[in-house]
Amino acid sequence: MTETLVKSFLQRLSSLTLQENEASTGLQDHYVAETRSQDGSDQKSQFSNELEKIDACLAGVSLPKEGIGQSCSSGDDVDVVGEESLSPFALNYRNLPSYLRSCLLYCSLFLEKILISRGKLVRLLVAEGILQEIPGEVMEDIAEENINQLVGQGMLQVELNFRDELIKVVDPYLKICRHKLQQWKGITGNLLDSDSNFPDISPVVFIYYRGETIGTGFNDHPVRSLFVIPDHSQRFNTHEYWEKGIPDDHWASLRNAIHSFNFLRVLEFKNLCIKSLPEEIGDLIHLRYLGIKHLALDEIPESIGNLQNLQTLDIRYPRNLRVLPSGFLNLLQLRHLKLSWIFKIKVPLGMGILTNLQCLTGLHLRHGIIEELRSLTQLRKLELIDVSEEHASELSASIMTMSGLVSLSLSSTDAIAQLLEYESEELLPTLEQFSPPPSLRKLHLYGRLMDLPHWICSMENLTTLKLGFSFLSEEAISALQFLPNLKYLKLWRAYEVKVINKDFFKVGGFPKLEALIITSTNLLEWTEVEEGALPSLAFLCFLYCDRLMNLPEGLQYVSMLKVLEIWPLHPDLERRLKSDGGKENYKIKHIPQKRFFSSFINTWVEI
Numbered sequence: 001m002t003e004t005l006v007k008s009f010l011q012r013l014s015s016l017t018l019q020e021n022e023a024s025t026g027l028q029d030h031y032v033a034e035t036r037s038q039d040g041s042d043q044k045s046q047f048s049n050e051l052e053k054i055d056a057c058l059a060g061v062s063l064p065k066e067g068i069g070q071s072c073s074s075g076d077d078v079d080v081v082g083e084e085s086l087s088p089f090a091l092n093y094r095n096l097p098s099y100l101r102s103c104l105l106y107c108s109l110f111l112e113k114i115l116i117s118r119g120k121l122v123r124l125l126v127a128e129g130i131l132q133e134i135p136g137e138v139m140e141d142i143a144e145e146n147i148n149q150l151v152g153q154g155m156l157q158v159e160l161n162f163r164d165e166l167i168k169v170v171d172p173y174l175k176i177c178r179h180k181l182q183q184w185k186g187i188t189g190n191l192l193d194s195d196s197n198f199p200d201i202s203p204v205v206f207i208y209y210r211g212e213t214i215g216t217g218f219n220d221h222p223v224r225s226l227f228v229i230p231d232h233s234q235r236f237n238t239h240e241y242w243e244k245g246i247p248d249d250h251w252a253s254l255r256n257a258i259h260s261f262n263f264l265r266v267l268e269f270k271n272l273c274i275k276s277l278p279e280e281i282g283d284l285i286h287l288r289y290l291g292i293k294h295l296a297l298d299e300i301p302e303s304i305g306n307l308q309n310l311q312t313l314d315i316r317y318p319r320n321l322r323v324l325p326s327g328f329l330n331l332l333q334l335r336h337l338k339l340s341w342i343f344k345i346k347v348p349l350g351m352g353i354l355t356n357l358q359c360l361t362g363l364h365l366r367h368g369i370i371e372e373l374r375s376l377t378q379l380r381k382l383e384l385i386d387v388s389e390e391h392a393s394e395l396s397a398s399i400m401t402m403s404g405l406v407s408l409s410l411s412s413t414d415a416i417a418q419l420l421e422y423e424s425e426e427l428l429p430t431l432e433q434f435s436p437p438p439s440l441r442k443l444h445l446y447g448r449l450m451d452l453p454h455w456i457c458s459m460e461n462l463t464t465l466k467l468g469f470s471f472l473s474e475e476a477i478s479a480l481q482f483l484p485n486l487k488y489l490k491l492w493r494a495y496e497v498k499v500i501n502k503d504f505f506k507v508g509g510f511p512k513l514e515a516l517i518i519t520s521t522n523l524l525e526w527t528e529v530e531e532g533a534l535p536s537l538a539f540l541c542f543l544y545c546d547r548l549m550n551l552p553e554g555l556q557y558v559s560m561l562k563v564l565e566i567w568p569l570h571p572d573l574e575r576r577l578k579s580d581g582g583k584e585n586y587k588i589k590h591i592p593q594k595r596f597f598s599s600f601i602n603t604w605v606e607i
Helices: 003-023 047-054 084-094 098-108 118-128 139-152 171-183 239-244 248-260 279-283 302-306 326-330 369-373 389-399 413-419 474-482 571-577
Strands: 033-036 042-045 057-062 156-160 165-169 203-209 225-230 266-270 289-293 312-314 336-338 359-364 381-385 407-411 442-446 464-468 488-492 515-519 539-543 563-567 593-598 603-605
Touching: 084 171, 098 118, 098 139, 098 165, 098 171, 118 139, 118 165, 118 266, 118 289, 139 156, 165 171, 203 248, 248 279, 279 302, 302 326, 369 389, 407 464, 571 593
Parallel strands: 203 225, 225 266, 266 289, 289 312, 312 336, 336 359, 359 381, 381 407, 407 442, 442 464, 464 488, 488 515, 515 539, 539 563, 563 593
Antiparallel strands: 033 042, 057 203, 156 165, 593 603
């Protein structure tokens, strides 16, 4: 496959992400951080004033100190002037144990246009050190439990899209957290952790690149977390931008200051045409999270091997990077390594030494790699690319040693070829000798299958299944409805038929299915849903079903359905679904959220 086609795909993916972000609600107000100087006096750090000077959108937040594991003091009141309606919510906030307040406050830092997935939030919470440790428990599990508790109390909301679960703070609590972060009166203890090496106040800083010089007006204050991303009000997804990159003088001051961020734990550059990182990045000895996703890096400095505390390295979707430096093997504390699914990034042989790895995604198989996987027995998430029949036996044996594996993704070379509109007949092996670990809950198979692997139907604990480019028969796909705990099903060209009939979703089938995503170039209509079928379905998405002309009769009886997305929406279907006289609007009028993208006018439409 050619570099041109791959870059074209990435531009299409970036465009799709931008459209998705623009569909979200408006940007939250920027924070003005109140920090404390080293002599103890209060002073304002007016990041917005710096904005006016450098015309780059920069927002900083100082995280207040609040005791972990301590009960809420009587002085920790939330009094939002003029917001009496928030009183019951403020009471709920005060009644939270401090470790949950810490988690909620951190979640509120992320602006609404920075869509954060559940997985990323978990990794950040662990890296920031704001979790209350429980002996014998994995920190990622503690983070998940904190999120689940806040969701259960109605303070965090989970939003599904066709890729991820996205997390946001529910509006009343977002207002309370904003107020808290700006005032934070009467708060004692430490919000982040009890590490005495860190200063009393460490800001979290967001910089939004707008095509102008990026300043570092926050240099007088210790920075704990730094996120540098493009401002989505600007259009940087152009060929010229990615060819030339960000001019050196636009981010020289920031690049030169990186080595002075002595207390930095989190550093993320995302969706920027940055072609090199300074060697001094190896001086960030406290760094636990390094996100360099969607960049134009040619290489990663060898000094990365000095980051002995690094837990997460996210280098997905690079444009030029093809090999990791040998120093990468020194990252013995690494827990999450996220490589590129599209581009092959060569990992040095010897990665079996990284025995703390819990998450390994985007790894392209080659000679010697499968044998090293046997040493990574702590893996909980594994994603492998270029899987072929020659790997089947050895790969099955390696995976079965991973007793704690929760998520497994296997992709053939054919799957990537299909994604880039190549024709290929290479099959994904069905791993006949494979016996899934009992812990396995999520399974992703991308590639042509002769039949559904026999062991899938025995996976009673399976909650998530994604099938891509499988081209399976109706009989094979229909067997999935008997999986008793399946909650999320994504069929990306896995079932290429023109008509889906009512037998596919029978009453009693898919009892717990909450999310269904269908992508098909052939699908014309879904004829019928029996009343009582899909009793738990809350999210339904048709993605790239360009020819879809009919939604099923009986959709109006799927009472739990909260979100319907159609990308793109056929003009004829749009006309019939319109609320003002559309003949089939009755099928969807009970659905609270409807998101449609019209390819005809290239914009979002309301129905």
